[in-house]
Amino acid sequence: MKKISLRHMAKNQHGTITAVKVAGDLGRRIRDMGLIKGTEITIQGRAPLNDPVALRIRGNTLTLRNNEADYIEVEVDE
Amino acid sequence: MSKITLALTGNPNAGKTTLFNALTGARQHVGNYPGVTVERKEGAYEKDGFEAVIVDLPGTYSLTAYSEEEVVARNFLANEKPAVVINIVDAANLERNLYLTCQLLELKIPLIVALNMVDVAKDRGMDIDVEKLSLFLGVPVFPIVARSGRGVDDLMLAAGDMAAGRIAPPDMGKLKISYGxxxxxxxxxxxxxxxxxxxxxxxxxxxxxxxxxxxxxxxxxxxxxxxxxxxxxxxxxxxxxxxxxxxxxxxxxxxxxxxxxxxxxxxxxxxxxxxxxHYDENRLYTSDHIDKVLTNRFAGPLIMLAVLFSIYQITFSLSALPVTGVETVFNWLAAAVDGLLADGPLKSMLISGVINGVGGVLGFVPLIMLMFFCIAILEDSGYLARVAFMMDRIFRVFGLHGSSVMAFIVSGGIAGGCAVPGVMATRTLRSPKERMATLLTVPFMNCGAKLPILALLIGAFFARHKALYMFAFTILSWIIALVAAKVLRMTVLRGTPTPFVMELPPYRFPTFKGLMIHTWERSWQYIKKAGTVILMISIILWAMMTYPGLNPEQKASFMKERARVAALYEPGSKVSEKRLLAIDNREKALTLQNSIAGKIGVAMEKVTWLSGFEWRTNIALLGGFAAKEVVVSTLGTAYSMGETDPEASGSLGVRLARDPAWSPLVALSALLFMMFYAPCFVTVVCIARESGSWNWALFSVLYSTTFAFILSTVVFQVGRLLGF
Missing domain, CATH: 1.10.287.1770 (Helix Hairpins)
Incomplete structure (x- = not known):
């Protein structure tokens, strides 16, 4: 097990969020959309220009920019 | 007793609007919340003696102060205290949807949960114990399928009972979420x-x-x-x-x-x-398989371009027949009035002011309806969110947000929108700077009111490649708007970007009812504008173009000329008719030149000759500030006044193509100017309201007009040097 930022996850990689390290509007928005500690996510894919990233969360799809994914720390299998 | 108010609330994409449409049908009223420009949708509901006003609150994920929508929703709930609040919850996305429910529970409002799309959840192998859910939340829960109407009657029965006090509102006092x-x-x-x-x-x-x-x-x-x-x-x-x-x-x-x-x-x-x-929660559904193709790195952008281009093709080819039909009706109307009334100011006003003005605008209604219909399909199916997803990287380069796409598309990014709702669509943007940049640049897009101008001039001068020119002008409007946004974000609107995080909702087949309501709402706004503002402006412009008229000496001089023709040629002969007609035309041209509008237009020629516009174009451009639709009707009025020969009264396009003051180069220069100069007055008012300052509105008028004038002048002058 190791912790990486969501930005560095590969397509189809699976992991569990361990921390969302941002306050303010961005933090609030991220949490409102269900990205909180303990949530399991899978990278679904990336936009044609590699950014934003789309991810599966509880059977649904969310998308966020790479520089927003930076604040989300995920625990992934090696 | 005043009518009972019901409020609908829920996440975006949870089926709130579908339920609202199902409950209220066509009895809807769209307005704005005071002070902000979030849409306020209201509708009347009546069944089995239960009458209520249903308010469709904006879709929100939460009740924080993240966006104006959230603030509006929570203020409405707190201030207007609706008798019952129905919280629409997507059964297939229960966990996230209940996040809002939790916050509604804490507000201690009379809540009913409508568990929507239970059919989709079932297909996904999910079983939901509704009774248990109701027990633990402490509020009534009703499973429904808003699209088909399943369960909706039971839901509304319970809402009616709760509103009438026949069942006690749930006791919210006991529910306390512990926060540690x-x-x-x-x-x-x-x-x-x-x-x-x-x-x-x-x-x-x-x-x-x-x-x-x-x-x-x-x-x-x-x-x-x-x-x-x-x-x-x-x-x-x-x-x-x-x-x-x-x-x-x-x-x-x-x-x-x-x-x-x-x-x-x-x-x-x-x-x-x-x-x-019953299945793995994260297994892929049809929607995800579709996404694998539609947002694919290579196929995605190509399909997107193809989708956007096909919208032009569909809209233009399918609307051709009805457009001709409407034109025929108005021509017939003009002919009828011509035959019925004696020559005079009333007849002139009816034909030149009312029929030509309104007819010119209504002629484009079929085209605009089709365009709105196509946009509604993209919106309701969920494809527009994918467009935002694919476009964000590009938009960010220009200091904008992926969601700016919506505002640009609504404004006419797919030609045929309107800058007014486009400017309003910028409300979903949180950062004031990105929002301002979008607000100030969306009027550059080709809105539905500019389409008639584009169609007219392209039809008259570049008829062979109609679709290609339309497409090229749309792409050009995008480029200009984006570059302008970047310039604004680097100068007057510097600042950091806003959160992008958003949902890619599953693809859904749009409901026919939803599409029709959507299309009709927007088209009706356009038609209403034609019937009221434009009719008024058309009449004012007619008066400006008619009065004060010729002075007695000029009138006498034309009489003398006519007498000379009568003396020289046999009355009724071809030569005589031709000469008389030429005199008529000159008289009418002189009347117009002599009129208030003519004088303004002529005075403006001192500057506008640089971009190739003569005074009649100037008059039309002035009118266009009131509403872009007026450009075409004014040109129509201006040119029909100088012509009475029924043989030559083809469409306005044919007349322009024959006019010596026009050429393809002039048309190009005029097109560019009309696309990019000051937004119409309604848009300017909206910009003032959205930005909270008339200074920004004034700024918008000045910078765009200056830019448009420089652009068209450069094109015209360079074109002339090159010998076009």
Missing amino acids: DDIDQTLLSMTDMIRERNLLDKKYPSRWIAVKIVENDEILIQEVRAADSDLADRLLQEAEKVADHLLKTFDTYPEALIADHRYGFIKGILKRGIITH
Whole structure:
């Protein structure tokens, strides 16, 4: 097990969020959309220009920019 | 007794609008909330003697102060105290949807949960125990399928019973979500302080106020401060204390902890056998397989371009016949009036002012309806969110947001929108700077009112490649708007970007009813504009173009010329008719040149010759500031006045193509100017309202007109040098 930022996850990689390290509007928005500690996510894919990233969360799809994914720390299998 | 108010609330894409349409049908009214420009949708509901006004609140994920929508929704619930609040929850996305439900519960409002799309959830192998869910949430829960109407009657029956007091509203007092010992302790003491002073007790439950303050909700804190500034200070002190403590001991923020506990509460409920998955939760559904193609790195952008281009083809080819039909009707009307009335100011006003003006605008209604219909399909199917997803990287380069796409598309990014709703669509953008940049540049897009001008001039001068030119001009409007946005973001609007995080909702087949309501709403706005503002402007312009008329000497001179023709040629002969007609034309041209509008137009020629515009074009451009549709009708009025020969009265396009003052180069220069000069007056008013300042509105008018004039001058002058 190791912790990486969501930005560095590969397509189809699976992991569990361990921390969302941002306050303010961005933090609030991220949490409102269900990205909180303990949530399991899978990278679904990336936009044609590699950014934003789309991810599966509880059977649904969310998308966020790479520089927003930076604040989300995920625990992934090696 | 005043009518009962029901409010619909829920996440975006949870099926709120579908339910609203199903309940109210065509009996809808769209307006705005005071002070902000979030759409307020209201409709009448009536069944079995239960009458209610249903308010469709904006879709939100939460009730924080993240966006204007959220603030509007929560203010409505707190201030207008609807008799019943129906919370639409997507059964297939229960966990996230219940996040909003939790917050509604804390507001202690009479809540009913409508568990929507239970059919989709079932297909996904999910079983939901509705009774248990209702028990644990402490509110009635009704499974429904809004699209087909299944379960909706039962839902409304319960809503009616609750509104009439036949069933007691759920007791919200007992429900308390725990936020952990530290926060709970603070909330307890804050709640006591709030109760002691009866702070805002008419609006909010005391614990809710405490939670919001701990969450650092700026808007509520302002409200508290205005009500009781001394108490506000003390409450904030408490909140700060717990925030400091949490940061030191757990390295976390109160807001984060509160969100964690809300989700924890939801998970706790769902775990108690409410939801059973028969398949792997994360397996891929049809929608995801579609996405694999539609957002594919290579195929995605190509398909997107193809989709956008095909919208042009469909709209233009299918609308050709009805457009001709409407034109025929108005031509017939003009001919009828011509035959019925004697020559004079009334007839002139009816034909030149009313029929030509309104007819010119209504002629494009079929085209605009088709265009709106196509956009509605993209919107309702969920494809527009994918467009935002694919476009964001590009938009960010120009200092904008992926969601700016919506505003640009609504404004006419797919030609045929309108800058007014486009400017309003910028409300979903949070950062004031990105929003301002979008606001100031969306009027560059080819809105539905510019389409007639484009269609007219392209049809007259570049008829062979109609679709290609339309497409090229749309792409050009995008380029100009984006570059302008970047320039604004680097100069007057510097600043950091806004969160992008958004949902890619599953693809859904749009409902026919939804599409029709969507299309009709927007088309009706356009038609109403034609019937009211444009009719008025058309008449004013007719008067400006008719009065003061010729002076007696000029009139006498034309009479003399006519007498000479009568003396020289046999009356009624071809030569005689031709000569008389030429005199008529000159007289009418002189009348127009002599009129108020003519004088302004002529005066403007001193500047506009640089870009190749003669005074008649100038008059039309002046009219276009009132509403872009007026450009075509004014050109029509201006040119039909100089011509009475029924043989030559083809369409306005044919007349322009024959006119010596016009050429393809002039048409190009005029097209560019008309696309990019000042937005119409309605848009300018909206910009002023959205930006909160008339200075920005004025700025918008000045910078775009200056830019358009420079652009068209350069094109015209360079084109002339090259010999076009």
